[in-house]
Amino acid sequence: MKVRINGKNYTGQAGQTILAVAEENGLAIPTLCFHPDLAVRASCRICVVEVKNQDHLVTACSTLVYEGMDIKTDSPRVQKAREINLELLFAEHLEKCGDCTQKFSCELLDLARHYQVNVNRFLDRKGKRATYRFANAVEIDGTQCIDCQNCVEACTKQGINYLQVSGHGANQEIKPVKDSKVACIYCGQCTTVCPVAAAQEQSTWPAVEKALRDKNKIVVAQFAPAVRVALGEEFGLPSGTNCEGQIYTALQKLGFNYVFDINFGADITTMSEAEELLVRLNDKKAVLPMMTSCCPAWVAYAEVYQPDLLANLTTARSPHIHSAGAIKSYWASENKMAAKNIVVVSIVPCTAKKYEATRPELKYNGRNLVDHVLTTRELAFLIKKNKLNFVKLAKGQSSPLFNSGSGAAAIYGASGGVMESALRTAADLAASDQPQRAPGQPINSSPQKFLEYQAVRGLAGFKEATVTVGGRRLKVGVVNGIANFKRLLPKLGKYHYIEVMACPGGCLGGGGQPQPTTEAIRAKRLAGLYSIDKQRSVRRAHDNSAMLTYYHWVKKNKLSSKLLYTKFS
Numbered sequence: 346m347k348v349r350i351n352g353k354n355y356t357g358q359a360g361q362t363i364l365a366v367a368e369e370n371g372l373a374i375p376t377l378c379f380h381p382d383l384a385v386r387a388s389c390r391i392c393v394v395e396v397k398n399q400d401h402l403v404t405a406c407s408t409l410v411y412e413g414m415d416i417k418t419d420s421p422r423v424q425k426a427r428e429i430n431l432e433l434l435f436a437e438h439l440e441k442c443g444d445c446t447q448k449f450s451c452e453l454l455d456l457a458r459h460y461q462v463n464v465n466r467f468l469d470r471k472g473k474r475a476t477y478r479f480a481n482a483v484e485i486d487g488t489q490c491i492d493c494q495n496c497v498e499a500c501t502k503q504g505i506n507y508l509q510v511s512g513h514g515a516n517q518e519i520k521p522v523k524d525s526k527v528a529c530i531y532c533g534q535c536t537t538v539c540p541v542a543a544a545q546e547q548s549t550w551p552a553v554e555k556a557l558r559d560k561n562k563i564v565v566a567q568f569a570p571a572v573r574v575a576l577g578e579e580f581g582l583p584s585g586t587n588c589e590g591q592i593y594t595a596l597q598k599l600g601f602n603y604v605f606d607i608n609f610g611a612d613i614t615t616m617s618e619a620e621e622l623l624v625r626l627n628d629k630k631a632v633l634p635m636m637t638s639c640c641p642a643w644v645a646y647a648e649v650y651q652p653d654l655l656a657n658l659t660t661a662r663s664p665h666i667h668s669a670g671a672i673k674s675y676w677a678s679e680n681k682m683a684a685k686n687i688v689v690v691s692i693v694p695c696t697a698k699k700y701e702a703t704r705p706e707l708k709y710n711g712r713n714l715v716d717h718v719l720t721t722r723e724l725a726f727l728i729k730k731n732k733l734n735f736v737k738l739a740k741g742q743s744s745p746l747f748n749s750g751s752g753a754a755a756i757y758g759a760s761g762g763v764m765e766s767a768l769r770t771a772a773d774l775a776a777s778d779q780p781q782r783a784p785g786q787p788i789n790s791s792p793q794k795f796l797e798y799q800a801v802r803g804l805a806g807f808k809e810a811t812v813t814v815g816g817r818r819l820k821v822g823v824v825n826g827i828a829n830f831k832r833l834l835p836k837l838g839k840y841h842y843i844e845v846m847a848c849p850g851g852c853l854g855g856g857g858q859p860q861p862t863t864e865a866i867r868a869k870r871l872a873g874l875y876s877i878d879k880q881r882s883v884r885r886a887h888d889n890s891a892m893l894t895y896y897h898w899v900k901k902n903k904l905s906s907k908l909l910y911t912k913f914s
């Protein structure tokens with residue numbers, strides 16, 4: 346059908362909104378509450394446009410096009426309405442821009458500047474509203490909320506239903522439900538869809554800046570697999586671009602004394618998890634299926650909703666806890682440093698890891714292994730705050746002793762990646778042609794064996810495969826997004842090994858990743874991770890010789906229970 350926008354002819358399809366036709370043709374209409382993966386509620390009214398022969402302005406995100414529709418997206422009437430709507434939104438949203446991690450990429454602030462809106466014209470109607478904090482991971486600040494309800498829908502889509510709309514009209518508020526059987530699992534999905542940073546991670550960048558100023562501390566950064574394929578989005582690079590080289594350099598320029606890759610820790614997780622899988626498979630009394638435990642939101646879910654399954658969780662620690670353990674033990678000892686002077690900062694796509702880092706089971710010699718956790722968004726904020734030209738930075742590399750991990754570690758950032766990494770190693774360790782090997786010693790089989798398990802890849806909500814490990818046929822399953830866990834539950838007994846990642850897409854779609862995160866963007870980040878895997882010369886964790894040196898050191902010094910494994914309660 347023919348549609349006219351701002352005096353020019355375009356083609357639209359039946360069922361398309363004005364916004365969709367405009368975007369398809371490169372015409373910008375501002376939006377706030379609209380998110381392509383969520384229901385259209387048209388609550389912010391920033392996208393209003395004028396349609397010929399219609400008395401009222403319409404919202405572009407919710408109004409369908411029709412034959413001959415004549416639309417103006419930026420007429421004086423539209424501009425005036427947007428100004429008023431912006432002022433009304435600022436009456437709901439207390440400006441706390443100084444400390445806000447979104448301030449360099451805030452659509453609301455950009456619109457206020459563009460329309461030269463006096464953000465103080467209305468009283469801050471919600472100035473005394475409560476802030477709800479979920480552990481040390483996520484918060485919903487009622488003084489900033491514009492009532493779009495995106496966070497409520499995101500939590501419902503996760504199957505958790507922890508958030509509710511309470512009250513009506515001027516008294517409307519987003520708050521946790523009052524039901525002792527329902528708990529937040531800290532996945533942060535609510536924070537990825539909030540247009541005004543009212544739902545966001547609990548920021549730790551001020552504590553990190555303080556540590557960086559402390560000359561008595563050795564401040565060590567480590568970044569996770571999924572950060573490298575998403576951070577570039579904050580600087581205009583296409584989703585899925587591998588920015589690991591620039592990340593090393595950016596972190597050094599921010600003042601970190603050493604920078605490591607959590608992929609190294611992912612290889613430790615794979616090694617310990619694959620060994621545990623083989624032990625369980627060979628023990629008739631062992632609990633099966635073994636289930637992954639590197640997603641702390643899934644662990645939180647299991648602890649609240651499925652405590653009967655805690656014995657199924659692998660005792661292998663999660664990647665950033667593993668690499669922090671390697672830094673504060675082996676690396677500190679090799680460099681003659683006192684662990685108490687080392688501050689480890691994890692940069693992850695995840696809000697739940699803020700909570701995980703403080704779990705008492707994960708302490709080493711009475712101290713947390715990871716001292717601070719920053720999300721991908723917080724790192725982007727620090728880079729922008731320090732005015733680094735991220736895209737132009739030279740490519741750096743890992744500080745000495747550790748390395749950037751195997752290809753198997755890179756795919757930890759994707760749903761199915763932990764499973765595939767563990768299978769690559771477990772299948773090779775169990776292969777009948779393997780020579781007897783001492784713990785922690787390199788394997789001699791062809792590095793091209795047991796490389797790809799395509800069936801567990803992709804963005805489907807549940808994936809399964811039958812694989813061969815040590816001559817035995819194993820049924821494996823992958824839960825992509827915690828809402829899909831319930832689909833698996835009735836048939837759990839059929840499986841030997843299960844991966845569960847709480848966020849849709851796995852960590853690449855994590856609660857700390859840049860906005861927007863959509864299904865299309867997840868697919869691009871996913872492709873970026875598998876491309877890194879393909880390009881690595883070492884693609885299996887147990888071929889990573891630096892990791893094996895550390896692994897062997899842990900076993901020789903009888904530190905396995907303190908550094909490799911954990912327990913759940």
Ligand code: SF4
Binds near residue numbers: 505528529535
């Ligand atoms: S962090 Fe996850 S579980 Fe908690 S409120 Fe947000 S979406 Fe819901």
Ligand code: SF4
Binds near residue numbers: 494
């Ligand atoms: S917290 Fe954010 S996402 Fe939730 S209703 Fe308020 S503005 Fe919308």
Ligand code: SF4
Binds near residue numbers: 698
């Ligand atoms: S899927 Fe990844 S980002 Fe999401 S909660 Fe789990 S570990 Fe964190």
Ligand code: FES
Binds near residue numbers: 377393406
């Ligand atoms: S973006 Fe259309 S009403 Fe909010």
